[in-house]
Amino acid sequence: MALRTLQVSPGFMRFMPKEYQDLVEKGPFGRKLKLSDLGTYKELLEEHPMCEGCAMAFFIRLALTALPAPEHTVIVGTAGCGRLSLSQAAIPFVYGNYCDTNGVATGIKRGLALRFPDQPKDVVVIAGDGGLSDIGFSQVMHGWFRQEKFTTVMLDNEVYGNTGGQESGMTKRGEVVKMAPIGKQFEKIDMIGLAKTAGVAYIARLTPTNPSRIISTIRKAVLIAREVGPTYVQAYTSCNIEYSIPPEKVLEDARQVEKERYGFLEIISDEAKAFLAAQDAAHRE
Protein backbone atom coordinates (compact mmCIF):
# COMPACT_ATOMS: atom_id res chain seq x y z
CA MET A 1 0.00 0.00 0.00
CA ALA A 2 1.09 3.58 -0.50
CA LEU A 3 -0.51 6.99 -0.50
CA ARG A 4 -0.83 6.72 -4.24
CA THR A 5 -3.14 3.74 -3.96
CA LEU A 6 -5.55 5.93 -2.01
CA GLN A 7 -6.41 8.21 -4.89
CA VAL A 8 -9.69 7.41 -6.55
CA SER A 9 -9.56 7.33 -10.34
CA PRO A 10 -11.03 10.46 -11.93
CA GLY A 11 -14.79 10.29 -12.27
CA PHE A 12 -15.33 7.41 -9.85
CA MET A 13 -15.55 9.19 -6.51
CA ARG A 14 -19.31 9.62 -6.74
CA PHE A 15 -19.76 5.87 -7.10
CA MET A 16 -17.65 5.03 -4.08
CA PRO A 17 -19.37 4.05 -0.84
CA LYS A 18 -19.42 6.67 1.87
CA GLU A 19 -16.90 4.75 3.95
CA TYR A 20 -14.32 4.90 1.18
CA GLN A 21 -14.98 8.54 0.41
CA ASP A 22 -14.37 9.26 4.07
CA LEU A 23 -11.20 7.17 4.12
CA VAL A 24 -9.81 9.14 1.20
CA GLU A 25 -10.90 12.56 2.41
CA LYS A 26 -10.77 12.16 6.19
CA GLY A 27 -8.67 9.06 6.80
CA PRO A 28 -5.45 8.75 8.80
CA PHE A 29 -3.22 8.14 5.81
CA GLY A 30 -0.19 10.40 5.51
CA ARG A 31 -1.14 12.31 8.66
CA LYS A 32 0.42 12.53 12.08
CA LEU A 33 -2.48 11.88 14.41
CA LYS A 34 -2.66 11.68 18.17
CA LEU A 35 -4.96 9.92 20.59
CA SER A 36 -6.82 13.17 21.16
CA ASP A 37 -7.62 13.27 17.42
CA LEU A 38 -9.85 10.20 17.74
CA GLY A 39 -13.34 11.12 16.67
CA THR A 40 -12.14 13.77 14.25
CA TYR A 41 -11.10 11.48 11.42
CA LYS A 42 -12.19 8.30 9.72
CA GLU A 43 -10.57 5.43 11.55
CA LEU A 44 -9.07 2.35 9.91
CA LEU A 45 -11.60 0.15 11.66
CA GLU A 46 -15.07 1.14 12.73
CA GLU A 47 -17.36 -1.82 12.20
CA HIS A 48 -16.54 -5.35 13.23
CA PRO A 49 -18.31 -8.50 14.36
CA MET A 50 -16.51 -9.02 17.68
CA CYS A 51 -18.39 -9.58 20.92
CA GLU A 52 -19.94 -6.82 22.97
CA GLY A 53 -17.48 -5.47 25.49
CA CYS A 54 -14.50 -7.24 23.92
CA ALA A 55 -11.24 -5.90 25.32
CA MET A 56 -9.43 -7.21 22.27
CA ALA A 57 -11.55 -5.10 19.90
CA PHE A 58 -10.82 -2.05 22.05
CA PHE A 59 -7.10 -2.78 22.06
CA ILE A 60 -7.03 -3.37 18.30
CA ARG A 61 -8.78 -0.07 17.66
CA LEU A 62 -6.09 1.75 19.64
CA ALA A 63 -3.26 -0.31 18.16
CA LEU A 64 -4.38 0.60 14.64
CA THR A 65 -4.58 4.24 15.68
CA ALA A 66 -0.97 4.01 16.84
CA LEU A 67 0.52 2.85 13.54
CA PRO A 68 3.01 5.53 12.49
CA ALA A 69 2.45 5.01 8.75
CA PRO A 70 -0.70 3.00 8.06
CA GLU A 71 -0.32 3.56 4.32
CA HIS A 72 2.99 1.69 4.47
CA THR A 73 1.95 -1.07 6.86
CA VAL A 74 0.98 -4.69 6.35
CA ILE A 75 -0.65 -6.65 9.15
CA VAL A 76 -0.24 -10.39 9.42
CA GLY A 77 -2.68 -12.40 11.51
CA THR A 78 -4.14 -15.82 11.79
CA ALA A 79 -7.14 -17.74 13.01
CA GLY A 80 -8.64 -16.38 16.20
CA CYS A 81 -10.88 -13.58 17.29
CA GLY A 82 -8.50 -10.75 16.38
CA ARG A 83 -8.57 -11.42 12.68
CA LEU A 84 -12.36 -10.90 12.62
CA SER A 85 -11.75 -7.20 12.98
CA LEU A 86 -8.22 -6.93 11.59
CA SER A 87 -9.29 -8.35 8.24
CA GLN A 88 -11.97 -5.66 8.04
CA ALA A 89 -9.63 -2.77 8.70
CA ALA A 90 -8.62 -0.47 5.86
CA ILE A 91 -5.11 -1.79 5.82
CA PRO A 92 -3.62 -4.80 4.00
CA PHE A 93 -4.12 -7.92 6.06
CA VAL A 94 -2.41 -11.22 5.33
CA TYR A 95 -3.97 -14.30 6.84
CA GLY A 96 -1.18 -16.66 7.77
CA ASN A 97 -1.76 -20.29 8.56
CA TYR A 98 -2.05 -20.88 12.27
CA CYS A 99 1.55 -21.95 12.66
CA ASP A 100 3.37 -19.57 10.39
CA THR A 101 2.42 -15.93 10.98
CA ASN A 102 5.95 -14.92 11.87
CA GLY A 103 7.43 -16.90 9.01
CA VAL A 104 5.01 -15.17 6.64
CA ALA A 105 5.85 -11.81 8.19
CA THR A 106 9.56 -12.50 7.67
CA GLY A 107 9.02 -13.11 3.97
CA ILE A 108 6.79 -10.09 3.53
CA LYS A 109 9.21 -7.81 5.36
CA ARG A 110 12.18 -8.97 3.34
CA GLY A 111 10.24 -8.86 0.08
CA LEU A 112 9.02 -5.34 0.73
CA ALA A 113 12.55 -4.23 1.59
CA LEU A 114 13.74 -5.51 -1.78
CA ARG A 115 10.80 -4.08 -3.70
CA PHE A 116 10.81 -0.69 -1.97
CA PRO A 117 14.40 -0.01 -0.90
CA ASP A 118 13.74 3.70 -0.42
CA GLN A 119 10.45 3.44 1.44
CA PRO A 120 10.31 1.83 4.89
CA LYS A 121 7.45 -0.63 5.13
CA ASP A 122 6.18 -1.79 8.50
CA VAL A 123 5.07 -5.35 9.07
CA VAL A 124 3.09 -6.06 12.22
CA VAL A 125 1.98 -9.49 13.35
CA ILE A 126 -1.13 -9.25 15.49
CA ALA A 127 -2.32 -12.64 16.68
CA GLY A 128 -3.55 -14.42 19.74
CA ASP A 129 -1.77 -16.33 22.44
CA GLY A 130 -2.66 -19.62 20.76
CA GLY A 131 -1.25 -18.49 17.43
CA LEU A 132 1.98 -17.13 18.87
CA SER A 133 2.84 -19.05 22.01
CA ASP A 134 1.52 -22.48 21.03
CA ILE A 135 0.97 -23.27 17.38
CA GLY A 136 3.21 -20.60 15.88
CA PHE A 137 5.75 -20.73 18.68
CA SER A 138 8.70 -22.03 16.71
CA GLN A 139 8.41 -19.40 14.01
CA VAL A 140 8.06 -16.64 16.59
CA MET A 141 11.28 -17.79 18.21
CA HIS A 142 13.14 -18.16 14.92
CA GLY A 143 12.04 -14.72 13.80
CA TRP A 144 13.35 -13.27 17.03
CA PHE A 145 16.64 -15.16 17.01
CA ARG A 146 17.20 -14.15 13.39
CA GLN A 147 16.53 -10.53 14.40
CA GLU A 148 13.83 -10.09 11.79
CA LYS A 149 12.70 -6.50 11.74
CA PHE A 150 9.00 -6.62 12.41
CA THR A 151 6.67 -6.23 15.36
CA THR A 152 4.83 -9.06 17.06
CA VAL A 153 1.76 -8.14 19.09
CA MET A 154 0.21 -10.88 21.16
CA LEU A 155 -3.47 -10.47 21.99
CA ASP A 156 -3.26 -12.48 25.18
CA ASN A 157 -6.74 -13.52 26.24
CA GLU A 158 -5.28 -16.53 28.03
CA VAL A 159 -7.56 -19.01 26.29
CA TYR A 160 -8.66 -20.30 22.88
CA GLY A 161 -11.71 -18.07 22.90
CA ASN A 162 -12.78 -18.60 19.32
CA THR A 163 -13.15 -22.37 19.62
CA GLY A 164 -14.95 -22.72 22.89
CA GLY A 165 -12.40 -22.29 25.68
CA GLN A 166 -9.43 -24.65 25.47
CA GLU A 167 -6.41 -23.80 27.59
CA SER A 168 -3.45 -22.22 25.84
CA GLY A 169 0.17 -21.94 26.83
CA MET A 170 -0.65 -18.48 28.16
CA THR A 171 -3.49 -19.64 30.41
CA LYS A 172 -2.65 -19.24 34.08
CA ARG A 173 -1.71 -22.32 36.07
CA GLY A 174 -4.75 -23.82 37.79
CA GLU A 175 -7.24 -21.93 35.65
CA VAL A 176 -10.37 -23.91 34.78
CA VAL A 177 -11.80 -23.03 31.44
CA LYS A 178 -14.77 -24.51 29.65
CA MET A 179 -12.85 -27.12 27.65
CA ALA A 180 -10.15 -27.68 30.28
CA PRO A 181 -12.20 -28.83 33.27
CA ILE A 182 -9.41 -30.09 35.53
CA GLY A 183 -7.53 -26.82 35.40
CA LYS A 184 -4.25 -26.01 33.75
CA GLN A 185 -1.37 -28.08 35.08
CA PHE A 186 1.52 -25.85 33.94
CA GLU A 187 2.70 -22.29 34.33
CA LYS A 188 1.89 -19.55 31.86
CA ILE A 189 4.65 -19.48 29.25
CA ASP A 190 7.17 -16.77 29.97
CA MET A 191 7.17 -15.15 26.54
CA ILE A 192 8.71 -11.99 27.94
CA GLY A 193 11.67 -13.98 29.27
CA LEU A 194 12.02 -15.82 25.97
CA ALA A 195 11.94 -12.54 24.05
CA LYS A 196 14.66 -11.19 26.30
CA THR A 197 16.80 -14.27 25.76
CA ALA A 198 16.31 -14.00 22.02
CA GLY A 199 17.56 -10.40 22.01
CA VAL A 200 14.31 -8.71 21.07
CA ALA A 201 15.03 -4.98 20.88
CA TYR A 202 11.83 -3.78 22.53
CA ILE A 203 9.59 -5.81 24.80
CA ALA A 204 6.43 -4.55 26.45
CA ARG A 205 3.65 -6.06 28.50
CA LEU A 206 0.49 -4.12 29.20
CA THR A 207 -3.25 -4.19 29.71
CA PRO A 208 -5.87 -2.09 27.93
CA THR A 209 -6.34 0.27 30.83
CA ASN A 210 -4.43 3.25 29.52
CA PRO A 211 -5.09 4.31 25.90
CA SER A 212 -2.12 6.73 25.76
CA ARG A 213 0.21 4.00 26.90
CA ILE A 214 -1.13 1.56 24.31
CA ILE A 215 -0.57 4.10 21.57
CA SER A 216 2.90 5.03 22.70
CA THR A 217 3.91 1.37 23.18
CA ILE A 218 2.73 0.22 19.76
CA ARG A 219 4.24 3.23 18.04
CA LYS A 220 7.61 2.67 19.71
CA ALA A 221 7.47 -1.03 18.86
CA VAL A 222 6.78 -0.37 15.17
CA LEU A 223 9.43 2.34 14.83
CA ILE A 224 12.09 0.30 16.60
CA ALA A 225 11.27 -2.75 14.46
CA ARG A 226 11.66 -0.60 11.38
CA GLU A 227 15.23 0.40 12.23
CA VAL A 228 16.69 -1.72 15.01
CA GLY A 229 15.31 -5.24 15.35
CA PRO A 230 12.38 -7.40 16.39
CA THR A 231 9.89 -6.04 18.90
CA TYR A 232 7.27 -7.75 21.03
CA VAL A 233 4.17 -6.39 22.72
CA GLN A 234 2.10 -8.66 24.93
CA ALA A 235 -1.30 -7.25 25.70
CA TYR A 236 -3.79 -8.71 28.13
CA THR A 237 -7.09 -8.66 26.26
CA SER A 238 -9.52 -10.73 28.27
CA CYS A 239 -12.09 -12.97 26.64
CA ASN A 240 -15.22 -11.85 28.42
CA ILE A 241 -17.18 -14.76 26.97
CA GLU A 242 -14.90 -17.60 28.04
CA TYR A 243 -14.07 -15.99 31.39
CA SER A 244 -17.69 -14.88 31.92
CA ILE A 245 -16.88 -11.22 32.49
CA PRO A 246 -19.92 -8.96 31.98
CA PRO A 247 -19.19 -6.38 29.25
CA GLU A 248 -19.41 -3.48 31.67
CA LYS A 249 -16.82 -5.14 33.95
CA VAL A 250 -14.19 -5.79 31.27
CA LEU A 251 -12.07 -2.75 32.03
CA GLU A 252 -12.46 -3.31 35.74
CA ASP A 253 -11.08 -6.81 35.21
CA ALA A 254 -8.19 -5.39 33.17
CA ARG A 255 -7.33 -2.97 35.97
CA GLN A 256 -7.43 -5.74 38.52
CA VAL A 257 -5.27 -8.07 36.42
CA GLU A 258 -2.83 -5.23 35.81
CA LYS A 259 -2.57 -4.56 39.50
CA GLU A 260 -2.34 -8.16 40.66
CA ARG A 261 -0.09 -9.86 38.12
CA TYR A 262 0.26 -8.32 34.65
CA GLY A 263 1.52 -4.81 35.34
CA PHE A 264 3.19 -2.61 32.78
CA LEU A 265 6.64 -3.71 31.74
CA GLU A 266 9.00 -2.26 29.18
CA ILE A 267 12.42 -3.64 28.30
CA ILE A 268 14.39 -1.63 25.76
CA SER A 269 17.79 -2.53 24.36
CA ASP A 270 20.54 0.08 24.43
CA GLU A 271 20.44 0.38 20.67
CA ALA A 272 16.69 0.91 20.73
CA LYS A 273 17.05 3.51 23.48
CA ALA A 274 19.59 5.41 21.40
CA PHE A 275 17.27 5.19 18.40
CA LEU A 276 14.31 6.56 20.39
CA ALA A 277 16.45 9.37 21.78
CA ALA A 278 17.52 10.31 18.26
CA GLN A 279 13.89 10.23 17.15
CA ASP A 280 12.87 12.51 20.01
CA ALA A 281 15.68 14.93 19.24
CA ALA A 282 14.70 15.03 15.58
CA HIS A 283 11.07 15.54 16.54
CA ARG A 284 11.94 18.48 18.81
CA GLU A 285 13.89 20.15 16.02
Added chain:
Amino acid sequence: MNGNEYRVKPGPEGLLPPAAACCGVVLSEKGQGLVEGALKSENDTLRVMARELLTRQNPTIFPGPLVLWAWREGVADKAASVLELAHEIPGVRIIPMPDYRPIYPKIDPEAVINPCHPNLTIWHNKIEVCVFIGVHCHFANITLKMIRAGTNCYTITLCHEAGHEDSMASLPFADANQVRALTETIRQLKREGLRPRYADTPGILLTAAQEALSQGLVWQPAPVAQ
Protein backbone atom coordinates in the same frame (compact mmCIF):
# COMPACT_ATOMS: atom_id res chain seq x y z
CA MET B 1 -16.71 -26.03 -27.66
CA ASN B 2 -13.15 -27.15 -26.79
CA GLY B 3 -14.12 -30.73 -27.53
CA ASN B 4 -16.84 -30.99 -24.88
CA GLU B 5 -20.42 -29.95 -24.38
CA TYR B 6 -20.14 -28.06 -21.12
CA ARG B 7 -21.52 -24.57 -21.51
CA VAL B 8 -21.08 -21.73 -19.07
CA LYS B 9 -24.62 -20.40 -19.00
CA PRO B 10 -26.27 -18.01 -16.57
CA GLY B 11 -27.36 -19.81 -13.39
CA PRO B 12 -28.57 -20.43 -10.90
CA GLU B 13 -26.60 -23.61 -11.24
CA GLY B 14 -26.96 -24.51 -7.59
CA LEU B 15 -24.51 -24.81 -4.75
CA LEU B 16 -20.92 -25.53 -5.72
CA PRO B 17 -21.04 -25.58 -9.50
CA PRO B 18 -17.99 -27.23 -11.05
CA ALA B 19 -15.19 -24.94 -12.14
CA ALA B 20 -15.54 -24.53 -15.89
CA ALA B 21 -11.83 -25.29 -16.25
CA CYS B 22 -12.49 -28.73 -14.72
CA CYS B 23 -15.16 -29.32 -17.36
CA GLY B 24 -12.75 -28.82 -20.23
CA VAL B 25 -13.21 -25.11 -20.89
CA VAL B 26 -9.86 -23.57 -21.84
CA LEU B 27 -8.85 -19.93 -21.81
CA SER B 28 -8.58 -17.99 -25.02
CA GLU B 29 -5.44 -16.55 -26.56
CA LYS B 30 -4.85 -12.90 -27.27
CA GLY B 31 -7.15 -11.81 -30.08
CA GLN B 32 -9.78 -14.32 -29.03
CA GLY B 33 -12.56 -14.36 -26.49
CA LEU B 34 -14.57 -16.92 -24.59
CA VAL B 35 -18.35 -17.03 -24.93
CA GLU B 36 -20.22 -19.50 -22.70
CA GLY B 37 -17.18 -21.75 -22.73
CA ALA B 38 -16.50 -21.64 -26.47
CA LEU B 39 -13.56 -19.92 -28.13
CA LYS B 40 -14.60 -17.06 -30.41
CA SER B 41 -12.87 -14.26 -32.24
CA GLU B 42 -12.42 -11.03 -30.32
CA ASN B 43 -14.91 -9.33 -32.60
CA ASP B 44 -17.60 -11.96 -32.10
CA THR B 45 -17.03 -11.86 -28.35
CA LEU B 46 -17.42 -8.10 -28.28
CA ARG B 47 -20.70 -8.33 -30.23
CA VAL B 48 -22.11 -10.87 -27.77
CA MET B 49 -21.08 -8.70 -24.83
CA ALA B 50 -22.57 -5.60 -26.41
CA ARG B 51 -25.88 -7.33 -27.19
CA GLU B 52 -26.25 -8.72 -23.69
CA LEU B 53 -25.45 -5.38 -22.10
CA LEU B 54 -28.05 -3.59 -24.20
CA THR B 55 -30.84 -6.11 -23.85
CA ARG B 56 -30.74 -7.69 -20.40
CA GLN B 57 -32.27 -6.30 -17.22
CA ASN B 58 -30.40 -3.81 -15.02
CA PRO B 59 -26.96 -3.76 -16.66
CA THR B 60 -24.29 -3.01 -14.10
CA ILE B 61 -20.56 -2.41 -14.19
CA PHE B 62 -18.54 -3.67 -11.25
CA PRO B 63 -15.19 -1.89 -11.32
CA GLY B 64 -12.57 -3.46 -9.08
CA PRO B 65 -9.65 -1.92 -7.23
CA LEU B 66 -7.32 -2.04 -10.22
CA VAL B 67 -9.58 0.50 -11.94
CA LEU B 68 -11.05 2.41 -9.00
CA TRP B 69 -7.75 3.43 -7.46
CA ALA B 70 -5.29 5.45 -9.54
CA TRP B 71 -2.41 3.38 -8.28
CA ARG B 72 -0.14 3.62 -11.30
CA GLU B 73 0.29 5.23 -14.70
CA GLY B 74 -2.40 4.30 -17.19
CA VAL B 75 -5.14 3.55 -14.67
CA ALA B 76 -6.79 6.92 -15.15
CA ASP B 77 -7.05 6.26 -18.89
CA LYS B 78 -8.54 2.82 -18.31
CA ALA B 79 -10.96 4.30 -15.79
CA ALA B 80 -11.95 6.93 -18.33
CA SER B 81 -12.60 4.18 -20.89
CA VAL B 82 -14.90 2.43 -18.39
CA LEU B 83 -16.90 5.64 -17.93
CA GLU B 84 -17.13 6.01 -21.73
CA LEU B 85 -18.47 2.46 -21.89
CA ALA B 86 -21.01 3.21 -19.17
CA HIS B 87 -22.27 6.26 -21.02
CA GLU B 88 -23.13 4.07 -24.03
CA ILE B 89 -25.27 1.61 -22.02
CA PRO B 90 -28.63 3.20 -21.22
CA GLY B 91 -29.76 2.62 -17.65
CA VAL B 92 -26.44 1.20 -16.50
CA ARG B 93 -25.35 1.33 -12.88
CA ILE B 94 -21.83 1.38 -11.52
CA ILE B 95 -21.43 -0.44 -8.21
CA PRO B 96 -17.82 -0.62 -7.05
CA MET B 97 -15.74 -3.36 -5.50
CA PRO B 98 -13.18 -1.05 -3.85
CA ASP B 99 -11.28 -3.87 -2.12
CA TYR B 100 -11.72 -7.41 -0.92
CA ARG B 101 -12.14 -6.89 2.80
CA PRO B 102 -14.83 -9.07 4.31
CA ILE B 103 -17.65 -6.76 5.33
CA TYR B 104 -19.59 -8.01 8.33
CA PRO B 105 -22.15 -7.96 9.78
CA LYS B 106 -23.59 -6.99 6.40
CA ILE B 107 -23.01 -5.06 3.22
CA ASP B 108 -25.18 -2.39 1.69
CA PRO B 109 -25.94 -3.95 -1.71
CA GLU B 110 -26.74 -0.57 -3.22
CA ALA B 111 -23.33 0.80 -2.32
CA VAL B 112 -20.90 -2.01 -2.88
CA ILE B 113 -20.31 -5.51 -4.19
CA ASN B 114 -18.13 -7.71 -2.01
CA PRO B 115 -16.34 -10.82 -3.30
CA CYS B 116 -17.31 -12.74 -0.18
CA HIS B 117 -21.00 -12.55 -1.10
CA PRO B 118 -21.50 -10.93 -4.53
CA ASN B 119 -24.88 -12.63 -4.90
CA LEU B 120 -26.38 -10.23 -2.33
CA THR B 121 -25.73 -7.21 -4.54
CA ILE B 122 -26.99 -9.02 -7.63
CA TRP B 123 -30.15 -10.28 -5.99
CA HIS B 124 -30.98 -6.96 -4.33
CA ASN B 125 -30.57 -4.92 -7.51
CA LYS B 126 -32.06 -7.62 -9.79
CA ILE B 127 -29.01 -7.47 -12.02
CA GLU B 128 -29.16 -9.79 -15.03
CA VAL B 129 -26.00 -8.67 -16.79
CA CYS B 130 -22.79 -7.31 -15.36
CA VAL B 131 -19.25 -6.43 -16.34
CA PHE B 132 -16.30 -7.09 -14.06
CA ILE B 133 -13.24 -5.02 -14.78
CA GLY B 134 -10.19 -4.34 -12.65
CA VAL B 135 -10.77 -7.18 -10.20
CA HIS B 136 -7.76 -9.32 -9.32
CA CYS B 137 -8.20 -12.70 -10.99
CA HIS B 138 -8.20 -14.87 -7.88
CA PHE B 139 -11.08 -12.88 -6.40
CA ALA B 140 -12.85 -12.64 -9.75
CA ASN B 141 -12.79 -16.42 -10.06
CA ILE B 142 -14.47 -17.07 -6.73
CA THR B 143 -16.93 -14.23 -7.30
CA LEU B 144 -17.91 -15.55 -10.73
CA LYS B 145 -18.53 -19.02 -9.38
CA MET B 146 -20.73 -17.69 -6.60
CA ILE B 147 -22.74 -15.64 -9.06
CA ARG B 148 -23.19 -18.59 -11.37
CA ALA B 149 -24.20 -20.77 -8.44
CA GLY B 150 -26.90 -18.53 -7.07
CA THR B 151 -28.11 -15.99 -9.63
CA ASN B 152 -29.30 -15.69 -13.20
CA CYS B 153 -26.83 -12.91 -13.97
CA TYR B 154 -24.92 -12.96 -17.27
CA THR B 155 -21.32 -12.23 -16.29
CA ILE B 156 -18.89 -10.43 -18.58
CA THR B 157 -15.21 -10.08 -17.71
CA LEU B 158 -12.78 -7.67 -19.26
CA CYS B 159 -9.66 -9.19 -17.79
CA HIS B 160 -6.22 -7.63 -17.83
CA GLU B 161 -4.70 -11.11 -17.68
CA ALA B 162 -5.76 -14.41 -19.24
CA GLY B 163 -9.55 -14.20 -18.88
CA HIS B 164 -12.05 -16.24 -16.89
CA GLU B 165 -13.62 -19.58 -17.81
CA ASP B 166 -16.40 -19.08 -15.27
CA SER B 167 -17.82 -15.95 -16.82
CA MET B 168 -20.29 -16.19 -19.66
CA ALA B 169 -18.26 -13.88 -21.89
CA SER B 170 -14.62 -13.10 -21.27
CA LEU B 171 -12.00 -11.08 -23.06
CA PRO B 172 -8.37 -11.57 -22.04
CA PHE B 173 -5.57 -9.00 -21.97
CA ALA B 174 -8.13 -6.22 -21.99
CA ASP B 175 -6.65 -2.76 -21.61
CA ALA B 176 -8.29 0.59 -22.32
CA ASN B 177 -8.22 -0.20 -26.06
CA GLN B 178 -10.35 -3.31 -25.63
CA VAL B 179 -12.78 -1.44 -23.38
CA ARG B 180 -13.10 1.23 -26.07
CA ALA B 181 -13.56 -1.51 -28.67
CA LEU B 182 -16.54 -2.78 -26.67
CA THR B 183 -17.91 0.75 -26.47
CA GLU B 184 -17.56 1.08 -30.23
CA THR B 185 -19.27 -2.27 -30.77
CA ILE B 186 -22.21 -1.07 -28.67
CA ARG B 187 -22.44 2.04 -30.83
CA GLN B 188 -22.26 -0.17 -33.91
CA LEU B 189 -25.15 -2.38 -32.73
CA LYS B 190 -27.24 0.71 -32.06
CA ARG B 191 -26.46 1.99 -35.53
CA GLU B 192 -27.56 -1.39 -36.89
CA GLY B 193 -30.94 -0.83 -35.30
CA LEU B 194 -30.75 -2.62 -31.95
CA ARG B 195 -32.98 -0.71 -29.56
CA PRO B 196 -31.54 -0.89 -26.03
CA ARG B 197 -33.86 -2.23 -23.36
CA TYR B 198 -33.53 1.05 -21.45
CA ALA B 199 -33.36 3.35 -24.47
CA ASP B 200 -35.61 5.84 -22.69
CA THR B 201 -33.29 5.99 -19.66
CA PRO B 202 -30.14 7.58 -20.99
CA GLY B 203 -27.02 7.88 -18.95
CA ILE B 204 -25.74 6.23 -15.82
CA LEU B 205 -28.27 5.56 -13.06
CA LEU B 206 -27.22 6.09 -9.48
CA THR B 207 -28.35 3.67 -6.81
CA ALA B 208 -30.33 5.13 -3.93
CA ALA B 209 -27.21 5.11 -1.75
CA GLN B 210 -25.17 6.91 -4.42
CA GLU B 211 -27.99 9.38 -5.03
CA ALA B 212 -28.22 10.21 -1.33
CA LEU B 213 -24.48 10.69 -1.15
CA SER B 214 -24.38 12.93 -4.20
CA GLN B 215 -27.01 15.16 -2.61
CA GLY B 216 -25.14 15.30 0.67
CA LEU B 217 -27.95 13.54 2.50
CA VAL B 218 -27.43 11.30 5.49
CA TRP B 219 -26.80 7.89 4.06
CA GLN B 220 -28.90 5.03 5.32
CA PRO B 221 -27.95 1.45 4.50
CA ALA B 222 -30.57 -0.59 2.71
CA PRO B 223 -32.95 -2.41 5.07
CA VAL B 224 -32.30 -6.05 5.78
CA ALA B 225 -34.46 -8.29 3.60
CA GLN B 226 -37.03 -10.26 5.60
